[in-house]
Amino acid sequence: MIxxxxxxxxxxxxPTRQRLALANLLVGDGIDRHVCxxxxxAASRQTDERVSLATVYNTLRAFCEAGLIQEVVVDGAKSYFDTRMDDHPHFFWEDTGELVDAAKDQLEIARLPQLxxxxxLARVDVVIRLRRV
Structure with a gap:
């Protein structure tokens, strides 16, 4: 645990009061997670340290800019924030809106288009959209 x-x-x-509260929710138990x-x-509302939604957005942006989390955009209107910082693909379940890690050792990108x-190249994001059958 960190x-x-x-x-x-x-x-x-x-380490402001709000940053500490949100950091504890994100990484306090040592488990990588994806959050919007x-x-x-909503998770912060269950704690003694209540923060506004605007503060959550601003803090997540600050965490991204500091290189502590990465943003995963699944469409133009929805972003998730990932505490796992290595390059890895994701599965996105369209029916539930859940974003989960996919095995990076099973992904092969043989060639990218000429830049x-x-x-x-800054990075390549791979989000594999899934639908239940």
């Missing part, structure tokens, strides 16, 4: 204060320090973030702002907000002139 201490929330140490986790914030890794990203160079000041609304689900993290436009003046561009550098």
């Amino acid at each position: 201490n929330s204060t140490e986790w914030l320090a890794r990203g160079g973030l000041r 702002a609304e689900s993290l907000y 436009p002139e003046g561009a550098a």
Whole structure:
């Protein structure tokens, strides 16, 4: 398990009361998770440290900018935030809206299209959409 204060320090973030509360919900038990702002907000409502939804959004953005979590966009209107920081693909269940890790050792990307002139590859996101049969 990781201490929330140490986790914030890794990203160079000041351990404010709200950041500590949200960091504890994200990484306090040592389990990698995928959250959206609304689900993290709901979880925070169950604690003594209540924060506004705007604070949750702002804090998640700060955590991303600090390199502590990564954003996974599943469509233009929905983002998840992943505490697992290595490159790995995801499964997205369209019926439940659940995002889960997929095995990275089973994914092969043989070739990418040629990048436009003046561009550098930042990262490749793989979200595999699933429908129950």
